Amino acid sequence: MDEMQLHREAADLGMQVVYLGLLRKGPKWSPEETPDSARLQDAHLANIGDMVEKGWLVLVGPCGDDGELRGIYVFRASSLAEAESMAATDPAIQAGRLICELHPWLVGRDSLP
Numbered sequence: 001m002d003e004m005q006l007h008r009e010a011a012d013l014g015m016q017v018v019y020l021g022l023l024r025k026g027p028k029w030s031p032e033e034t035p036d037s038a039r040l041q042d043a044h045l046a047n048i049g050d051m052v053e054k055g056w057l058v059l060v061g062p063c064g065d066d067g068e069l070r071g072i073y074v075f076r077a078s079s080l081a082e083a084e085s086m087a088a089t090d091p092a093i094q095a096g097r098l099i100c101e102l103h104p105w106l107v108g109r110d111s112l113p
Helices: 003-014 037-054 080-087
Strands: 015-025 056-061 069-075 098-108
Touching: 003 015, 003 069, 015 056, 037 056, 056 098, 069 098, 080 098
Parallel strands: none
Antiparallel strands: 015 069, 015 098, 056 069
């Protein structure tokens, strides 16, 4: 099913399509806290603030355990490609510390802020 059809079917069902981003440990993940990792984390958090201000992120937050899954992004985007370009602005993703696995997610039209 193409994305336009998915968006139309979601609308017909009283739903909307958003893009669920699962932030996982990337190939350059390290649990060590160094000045470089602290700077990268600060840049990651600043970018999240920018994405929220721009209206790209509807929900965002870290996972509470210390597992492979580090956090979740929920993007309001018109396509998977647009959500991918939004996620690619994250300095932690650019650095390979995190990867973002994206999925179209159908949710109730009024269920998200």
